[in-house]
Amino acid sequence: MGRTWYPIINEERCVQCGQCIKLCVEGGHFAYDPQLAPRPVVTRPGNCVDFCHGCGDLCPKGAITYNGDKTGWKPPHLT
Numbered sequence: 066m067g068r069t070w071y072p073i074i075n076e077e078r079c080v081q082c083g084q085c086i087k088l089c090v091e092g093g094h095f096a097y098d099p100q101l102a103p104r105p106v107v108t109r110p111g112n113c114v115d116f117c118h119g120c121g122d123l124c125p126k127g128a129i130t131y132n133g134d135k136t137g138w139k140p141p142h143l144t
Contacts, residue, residue: 069132069133070114070116071096071111071132071133072085072107072113072120072132073129074107079105082124083105084124084125085124086099087102089113092119094113094114096109121140124140127140127141
């Protein structure tokens with residue numbers, strides 16, 4: 066699990082759809098606090114899986130980037 070890899074939410078772009086939280090919780094990682102859904106708040110960044118872009122790939126507004134990302138990945142739905 067990542068200590069320097071975790072999602073960063075651009076709150077201006079985020080539409081609070083909850084897809085990122087659902088994916089993370091269903092995967093058993095709980096980097097996001099499900100109690101605060103649909104607002105995505107990363108409360109356990111160490112639970113994020115290194116180099117996972119799952120929540121960022123789902124985000125319909127491209128509101129998620131990652132601390133520590135040097136892979137060249139870009140949000141696919143950046144509008």
